[in-house]
Amino acid sequence: xxxMGFGNVTSTSKTMKIIDTxxxxxxxxxxxxxxxxxxxKVMMTKFxxxxxxxxxxxxxxxxxxxxxxxxxxxxxxxxxxxxxIEATKQLRSMGVxxxxxxxxxxxxxxxxxxxxxxxxxxxYVKPLNAEKVTVVLxxxxxx
Amino acid sequence: MDVGQxxxxxxxxxxSLFREMKKEWRxxxxxxxxxxxxxxxxxxxxxxxxxxxLFFVDSEKLVNxxxxxxxxxxxxxxxxxxxxxxxxxxxxxxGAHRVKNVCAAFRSFCEQQNxxxxxxxxxxxxx
Numbered sequence: 514x515x516x517m518g519f520g521n522v523t524s525t526s527k528t529m530k531i532i533d534t535x536x537x538x539x540x541x542x543x544x545x546x547x548x549x550x551x552x553x554k555v556m557m558t559k560f561x562x563x564x565x566x567x568x569x570x571x572x573x574x575x576x577x578x579x580x581x582x583x584x585x586x587x588x589x590x591x592x593x594x595x596x597x598i599e600a601t602k603q604l605r606s607m608g609v610x611x612x613x614x615x616x617x618x619x620x621x622x623x624x625x626x627x628x629x630x631x632x633x634x635x636x637y638v639k640p641l642n643a644e645k646v647t648v649v650l651x652x653x654x655x656x
Numbered sequence: 657m658d659v660g661q662x663x664x665x666x667x668x669x670x671x672s673l674f675r676e677m678k679k680e681w682r683x684x685x686x687x688x689x690x691x692x693x694x695x696x697x698x699x700x701x702x703x704x705x706x707x708x709x710l711f712f713v714d715s716e717k718l719v720n721x722x723x724x725x726x727x728x729x730x731x732x733x734x735x736x737x738x739x740x741x742x743x744x745x746x747x748x749x750x751g752a753h754r755v756k757n758v759c760a761a762f763r764s765f766c767e768q769q770n771x772x773x774x775x776x777x778x779x780x781x782x783x
Binding site: 546547548549551552555556558559591618639640641642643 | 687688695707714744746748
């Protein structure tokens, strides 16, 4: 399965915050692999977004706990300390309504469904590319 | 030959070298690499070099880790699988689709070995 699209939102993520279209979209990239971090950061910056990095799920949760907020969270699944599923569950239970999109190397339906069930808005199989980013950002701008 | 001619020859030579390299790469690198090349600009002038260098460093580390795991008297295929999974992720992100495909095949092998609990059978060749 390549992706699960924006039709499959969970009840916890139906309410989206209103995005100020005049300021840059803020993105949190949650990824432990330095190579993929670099690629995703440059790609998202090229699309005009403001990017911050977290190297695992716990760092991402801690950022939100410290009062940070982001329009979009792009999260890997497998990371040390706290994986993407646990981080997504925690963020949703904290009341985070940001768009959370999974980006994973896993491509089995059951694995992607488990990730989606944690509270994702969508899930893509790596690699992230211009086409996928365009779809995500268009969805973000349309809500 | 004046400096201007030398400069022009150098430019022509590097252009033809790049064309030849592109022909070679096409077999090994897919459209994802083309996308990465488009990300290089004045804000990230060395992006492609940095990404390729990171990939080589990552790959060397992962292949060494896989080799160590496979040398154990009792092979932990889950551990090998974890390394291969990471290698698959980074190779697909850079566009090294042949490496990615070998990783996918290798992962199936590791899953089967873990289920069987035996170290029999042949391991797919990784170039």
